[in-house]
Amino acid sequence: MSHLFVDAESGMIPIDFYTFATPNGRKVAIMLEELELSYESHIIDIERGEQKSPEFLRKNPNGKIPVVVDHATNKTIFESCAILLYLAETYGPSFAMHEDERLELLQWLFFQVGHIGPMIGQLWHFKEFASEQIPSAISRYEKECYRLFSVLDDRLVARDYINGRYSISDIATWPWIDAANSQLGLSFEQFPHLKRWHAAISERPAVIRSASIGHHSPTAAFTPDGSAQ
Numbered sequence: 001m002s003h004l005f006v007d008a009e010s011g012m013i014p015i016d017f018y019t020f021a022t023p024n025g026r027k028v029a030i031m032l033e034e035l036e037l038s039y040e041s042h043i044i045d046i047e048r049g050e051q052k053s054p055e056f057l058r059k060n061p062n063g064k065i066p067v068v069v070d071h072a073t074n075k076t077i078f079e080s081c082a083i084l085l086y087l088a089e090t091y092g093p094s095f096a097m098h099e100d101e102r103l104e105l106l107q108w109l110f111f112q113v114g115h116i117g118p119m120i121g122q123l124w125h126f127k128e129f130a131s132e133q134i135p136s137a138i139s140r141y142e143k144e145c146y147r148l149f150s151v152l153d154d155r156l157v158a159r160d161y162i163n164g165r166y167s168i169s170d171i172a173t174w175p176w177i178d179a180a181n182s183q184l185g186l187s188f189e190q191f192p193h194l195k196r197w198h199a200a201i202s203e204r205p206a207v208i209r210s211a212s213i214g215h216h217s218p219t220a221a222f223t224p225d226g227s228a229q
């Protein structure tokens with residue numbers, strides 16, 4: 001496994017991670033922690049619109065977190081699943097997939113990007129943030145979220161993880177399922193395999209450590225041994 005440390009001469013942390021405490025930010029936080037990379041996290045307060053500042057738009061023209069700037073390779077990457085793929089391919093041999101696994105992995109990664117995130121995101125909006133309560137919108141998205149829960153539950157009947165072994169499709173999906181359950185009150189009662197998968201990932205040390213990243217606190221830099229700088 002590649003480890004990046006603070007460059008002794010420049011004192012520079014190789015990876016800058018721009019984030020906020022949301023499911024898309026959490027995915028990348030989990031991955032950085034799983035890989036034990038050295039990085040510095042920077043809060044971009046999306047409630048105050050910091051993601052639309054000219055400086056941030058130069059990093060992501062779509063004006064959303066998360067973004068990773070890797071000074072070791074001189075790359076700036078937006079879109080959380082592109083970041084996961086980049087980190088897996090660049091620093092995570094244990095996350096690399098054989099060619100025959102790759103196509104299946106991509107399908108579940110795109111399933112997360114195209115369905116899980118947007119549907120749970122819409123439910124979140126209509127349940128928590130909309131200026132008026134629209135029961136038909138809440139019921140439409142809740143029904144669709146439970147349908148997606150059942151797709152995942154079926155997939156997990158005969159597998160520990162979405163692609164068999166723990167992979168970036170789990171890392172991409174878990175923060176949304178966790179938020180749907182803990183923030184939006186969606187129940188796992190009818191979905192025992194999803195519940196077991198959720199519980200197993202919740203216990204991973206990297207996932208536990210990632211919970212504090214993106215919340216307002218003094219900017220912290222994390223090193224492979226977990227200490228803050």
Ligand SMILES: N[C@@H](CCC(=O)N[C@@H](CS)C(=O)NCC(=O)O)C(=O)O
Nearest residue numbers: 022023024046064065066079080081
């Ligand atoms: N498809 C994007 C979605 C990113 C996204 O929606 N980020 C949200 C937070 S989870 C955001 O920055 N929202 C602020 C805004 O839309 O202005 C990804 O996966 O990175």
